[in-house]
Amino acid sequence: MPIKRIFKFRPDTKETYVFVANHFTYLDIAAGMNVLDNYFAFIGKSSVKKAPLFGYMFAKLHIQVDRSDKWSRTKSFKKGIDTVRSGRSVFVMPEGGIITEEAPQMHLPFKDGPFIMAIENQVPIVPITFLNFHEINKPLNRFRPGIRPVAIFNEKIETKGKTKDDLDELKRKVYEVIQGDLDERWDHQSKAYF
Structure with a gap:
């Protein structure tokens, strides 16, 4: 399924970023692997590793979190900070799962992890909007053909000079950018994107 990418900002492939996106559907995970x-x-x-083939690659190449295990969350968080420090970007969905019951309204509060990873390493955050993915992958994993998924790469948000005191401001900015894209292109009458 080809994904249309709209670049308000085109990330430099030689630079390190913390990428964050909204999360309304399981399609977000597979698409996230293909848009960067x-x-x-x-x-x-961690349950993603159970998916055939895709799960094997995920387990070997990416960072797994068992949300029910505090030690796993701490270990994954530290691994994320170290990954960014090594010069490799990370991609996180700060809602912490498919939680919202009112897509395209994002779930709050965001998890702190990705924002602390960016602050600790003083690297930019790049908000990505998965615009219509939840329209393609409806509940019960049914896919609607004929709709091309759209991912919007928004302007980076700098963290240079920021500290943990700026955490709430960074989370608010990211929310406003992504939710702004979703709201701007959503037709409330037809309940679809235009």
Whole structure:
């Protein structure tokens, strides 16, 4: 399924970023692996490794989190910080799972992890909007053919000079950017994207 990418900002493939995106459907994970040109590690739930073929690659190349295990969350968080420090970007969905019951409204509060990873390493955050993915992958894993998925790469948000005191401001900015894309292109009457 070809994904249309809209670049308000085109990430430099030689630079390191923390990429963050909204998360309404399982399609987000597979698409997330295909929209980035940068060398990156995806941070996601450990159960993804059970998926045929895709799961094997995920387990070997990316960072797994078992949300029910505090030690696993701590270990994954530290691994994320170290991954960015080594020059490899990370890709995280800060909602912490498919939680919202009112797509395209994102779930709050965001998890702190990706924002701390960016602050600790003083690297930019790049908000990505998965615009219509939840329209393609409806509940019960049914796919609607004929709709081309769209991913919007938004302007990077710098973290140079930021500290943990700026955490809430960074989360708010990212939310406003992604939710702004979703709201701007959503037709509330037809309940579809235009």
